[in-house]
Amino acid sequence: MTQPSSQSPLPKKTGAKRPQWWAFAQDCIARLRATETNIVDLERCAAAGNALMAYDGGDSPKPPARRAASGMQSAAVTMGRVSSASHLPPEEWHAIAADGGDPFATAANGTTRAAIPLPLRDVILVARLAATFQNAEGWEACLQPGALTVVVGLEPTLSLGKLLTGDMLPNGWSTQSRAPRSAPHPVLQLPDRPVMEKELERLLHHPAPILLPVGRQEHLPASFGTGETRARVLVLEKVNADILLFALGVSHSATGRIDEESVRAMLPDDESLASLEAGNLAMACRAPAAQGVAKRISLMTKAAPPGVVARERSGPAIIDGATPAHEAVRNIVADLAAWQAGELDWSEMSRSLLIHGAPGTGKTYLARQLAEAAGIALVEGSFADWQARGYLGHMLAAMIKCFDEAAVKAPCVLFVDEIDAVGSSFGGDQRGMSYRVQVVNGFLQQIDRLVRTPGVILIGACNQISRLDPAITRPGRFDQTVRMPLPLIADISRILGKVLADKLSESEIDTLARAAVGKTPAELDAALRAATAVVIRPAAPATSGSISPTRNCSAVSPSTKPVTRLQPNCWCRDLS
Known part of the structure; x- marks a missing residue:
């Protein structure tokens, strides 16, 4: 690796401090990376003809060979603790920056991504869970016998159990939708679907700890409204700038670092980030660099000017x-x-x-x-x-x-x-x-x-x-x-009234609408345009009271202004 230079650019000291949950999240990500590495290694062995059974994660306990979270020194943790250290010589650093790259995220060998990419959805969820529990002690509190922890905003899914088993639970633990009568290892009861009152009652009869994911506040079981359950109710931390910066440091960097100052400056406020849909966030994160992700998110959440919003919200009346x-x-x-x-x-x-x-x-x-x-x-x-x-x-x-x-x-x-x-x-x-x-x-x-x-x-x-x-x-x-039926008389009157209100009286519009029953809006529009074309086209002189051959729905009076005369079977108009 290239030796650091004392003259290399260093991250600017902005006074921003790491949130409390950062180190806890780094340990969880280190375990996620170890799990993915094991899977990749086993797949390579299987592809090479080595008769090994691939570890498929799931709700079973982790392989005993994996180290416990406590005391594990991940590359991300190590890099995070020396985040002010420069790892590239000045000329390389400036060259990467001049090309629009991120020297913070670029390793000495020129790579900008980890060798084994991690699922971005899992990385973001791990960061949100770490921010919700704050630290390892907060997480371990929900693993005590008899503990009941509710996380509002966390959707119950099968993949959640796999994620917790591989990245957050201690070695030897597993997740089960409902703990068996006897188990050879500790179990965290984790429903993989929304639970009803009876199902929750069955979970409560077992002393194993319960982690209850609830998608929305209104989905909380009724018993939680009594205040007697002694449950610990948490709200899943929403995506914010810190969580996104952490995730980008994992997904868009080979060093565990990114140019946080420039990325943070491009990001919208936390309220806008929290409102960003998961699909849009995933689309934004397909940008090759963290700065590009921030630009895409900024465009996605850019608000319209207040005047435009007011005009748009008044639209349903049309x-x-x-x-x-x-x-x-x-x-x-x-x-x-x-x-x-x-x-x-x-x-x-x-x-x-x-x-x-x-x-x-x-x-x-x-x-x-x-x-x-x-x-x-x-x-x-x-x-x-x-x-x-x-x-x-x-x-x-x-x-x-x-x-x-x-x-x-x-x-x-x-x-x-x-x-x-x-x-x-x-x-x-x-x-x-x-x-x-x-x-x-x-x-x-x-x-x-x-x-x-x-x-x-x-x-x-x-x-x-x-x-x-x-x-x-x-x-x-x-x-x-x-x-979509043919328009009724009321609809036809409304269509004609928008154009003819200043030309005809209400009774004349009503008579015209009755004559046009059975016509489509397209035919009405064509007739209105044809009548307009007739009016603006020079007409031959006409004697008083006679009908112009090119204007079959009007008569021209001796005065200079044409006077509209409605014919029995006519449903077009004469614009004056």
Whole structure:
């Protein structure tokens, strides 16, 4: 390794102190790295034909060969204790910085990442747990016989038991959803799903300690409201600047260090970081360097100017239709606002809508209204456009690109038109069956992908829903399926009134609306544009009281201003 130079740049002393939980988290990460190293070594042996049984983690105790957490000196801990030491000569340091790299994170051999990468989700969760328990003593308190610890904000999953067994529990311990009557080793009771009152009662009958993960405060069992359970209730620490800096030091550095001062300066406030969705955070962390991660997060959480926010929040008033489709869109806008405010979980809201109806009924316009009312971006695509790209591979690539764009622009509305163009894989026509099956499967795969992409509202539209493949319309793909009917008289009057309020009286607009019953909004719009074109086009002189051949819905009076005359079967207008 290159010998340090006394003239090498050193981290600036900003006065910032490590949080109390930092060293505890480093020990846990050292054990996580040891677990991953063991797994990689065993996989290499197995690939080489060595008959070894790979350690698969799980809820079983850790292999006895692994050292205990106490007294373990990890590379991260060692580097953290000499964080002011320079490990590169000045010329290398400045060259790396000039190229936009992070010399703090660059090892002497030029690498910027650890040889064995750790799962970023696990690293962040370990840091959040360490920050919640603060130190090893706080964690060990929940392992005492009879201890009952509740962590609010921690989702119960199977992977949680594996993580705690490998990285935080003492050697010889395991996690079980419910402790057996007798066990040869200590057990931490850790439910892998939300527990009901009866299930909790069964856990309480066993003296083994209980760690109860609860996703939301309102999911706490009713018995905790009595205050007699003597339970220790903690709230999982949210992602903040310290937790993110710690995680980036593990994931984006070969030395355990990053340029914390510059990264911290780029990050938004802790409230914005806490509101960042896990999917967006993972996307940001795909940047090659910690500074790039901070830039992406800053863009994702950048707030709009106050005036823009006020205009966006007043948007739902423009969705004033009376059809079920309009009502569904209004509900989505309301749910989206609640989700953005942190009042509603993404899994609890309506995230998709399929609208079907005759051409020209306003399906596309309604999707655009949704995006405008919610104040978010709109991404548009259609099966006709995708199929126009050429062969199957090109078509699927265009589809995936559209969904990729929506994921990057989240929160946004993704509007997919002409879904019925692909047909059904169960149709009677056997020609092109393989093509349709692959297109439908590709589309379903992208829809399922959006379920794991918080912030993307999917709106689909088609003319003939009977032509759609059953797999597209089944529950779970689109939350709601509604029909967009032809507009009623009230809707037509509202559409015409927006344009003609200063031209015609209410009674004239009402008469015109009655004559237009059965017309689509697209036909109304075309008639209005045609009437406008007639008005601005020079007309031949007309005698008093005669009807102009090019203006079949008006009569021209001797005065200089045309006077509108409504004809019995006319539903266009004359603009004066």
